[in-house]
Amino acid sequence: MKFNFDKIVNREGTNTVKYDLRRLFFGTNDVIPMWVADMEFEAPPCVTEALIKRAQHKIYGYTLKPESYFQSIINWLQKRHDWDIKKEWISSSPGVVSAVTMSVMAYTNPGDKIIVQTPVYFPFFSSITNSGRVLVNNQLQLLNGKYEIDFDDLEKKINNDAKMLVLCSPHNPGGRVWTKQELQRIGELCVKNNVVIVSDEIHSDLILRDYKHIPIASISKQISDITITLIAPSKTFNVAGLSTSVAICSSKELMKKYNDILDTNHIGFGNIFGLEALEAAYTYGEEWLEQLIDYVQDNINFAYNFVAKNMPKIKVVKPEATFLIWFDCRNLNLNDEELTKFFVNEAKVGLNVGNTFGKGGEGFMRMNVACPQSLLLQGLERIKVAYDSRFE
């Protein structure tokens, strides 16, 4: 392997959310942090080199997005996801969550119903409810270890005057890469009922072997014209702190409404370093990404086998994408508070508690495995020791 994902990088004392918020979040610093969804790996050299080069200029004033920036996005989506987009479809955002919130503001009114599919990435909830919109849940069903969409329920909720669906594709924390059939069915229901789709595709480049991500907007022109797709290099290349994301929409009318909100907030220029990083990553980062995916896939298999062998009461929902694994701990018979205490105080690992992801997340924990395998092993061994003393 050309890139070294085994390298341990000390992030202590760098104002890192994952490390420096441990006391606030877990009540102690004595946990291996395996929660916030960034990676323990250095960003690709092509990104670091671009950032250093730009930093050396020493003037960091207001900056335009060059043609090459747009082209890097167009080429990336073509190459990775067979999706042909046009420059006019591209807008921006500091982050995917802020783009979800801006879409909520742009396309719906206070009191409107917006559908999410729990358990799901929880900031969607506040994007909707803090804007005075009404959260409607189409809960996912865990069937034979795999999350499935309850289409009858989705149809009912769409028919009951929903205005928007916030889709998480691929799904966090369920790890599903939705199939073309599933996406088409969702898309067609939304087209028929004039429901705008906000498709959060932030994890779309982290697709594990044997799966293929399909941007929902690439399925048909009709679906494309009711969809705003949100992507970013942040998860893929570990540059979340550079606050740079992309919103894509083929409908002139929807794009204008989104851009009006962006302009009102005066945040369309973006961040110089984020723009440099995005272009470098999408232009030169593919080889690094392929190796990263292999490494993450190995970690997932390793964790899966470790848990199956040593902690049979915990089931791992095997992801098809992302570097996040979802532990089904319901057979431990602990309530969410007890489960949290077990992982924090007894196992001394900092994971995300499932119930924060909404209905259906109770009894689950989310673990981030984007770290050197030696660290992953330490985390898993800590859980095993605690498990043995409690459940064996």
Ligand SMILES: Cc1ncc(COP(=O)(O)O)c(C=O)c1O
């Ligand atoms: C599905 C999903 N959307 C959005 C985000 C965060 O995006 P941003 O930091 O760009 O707001 C995450 C981060 O974990 C995520 O998993």
